[in-house]
Amino acid sequence: MKLTCLSEGGGFYSPPCHILQWCGFTLLFECPVDLSALAVFSPIPTTGSSSSDDNSLIRAVPWYKTVASLHLWDPSSIDAVLISSPWALLGLPFLTRKPGFSSSTKIYATEATVRFGHLMMKELTFMHMEYVRYYGPDKKLGLPDWMNWTNLERLQMELKSIVLGEKQEELSGWVPIYR
Secondary structure: OEEEEEEOOOEOOEOOEEEEEEOOEEEEEOOOEEHHHHHHEOOOOOOOOOOOOOOOOEOOOOOEEEOHHHHHOOHHHOOEEEOOOOHHHOOHHHHHOOOOOOOOOEEEOOHHHHHHHHHHHHHHHHHHHHHHHHHOOOOOOOOOHHHOHHHHHOOOHHHHHHHHOOOOOOOOOEEOOOO
């Protein structure tokens, strides 16, 4: 039996994530999104003015931070996913759209978790649509401009640690929103 910690969890809004391998069976516990990472994106100003000289927040349509080391696992090797809370459900669409994720993989959650998680997903996508309405859609494919190292170097140290992690090198967990 092998238990691998993919994410320690950052508190209430970012539950931990683990993979358990036992007798050839792989079980993923939780599939969260780090909602605290949304704190680096500028809220939509109510005055309609945005100052370009303020580098305290990223002024762009947000991307979302999933479990960074989950991309190291082959999604086809996951036999089942166990979700225990609505917050741990938010990353599931990111996982299921990965190439290789099997449609036969079983996903277990209580009805209440699924209902609250669905409401939270709808709220997250609505909030994202508001950002797109204000900032406009991403016009280029690939990584957004704010992920450019030059732009990341301008961020305050607290925000840089949220975006890049403790070692200042974790950009792999950032993904665009699901549909």
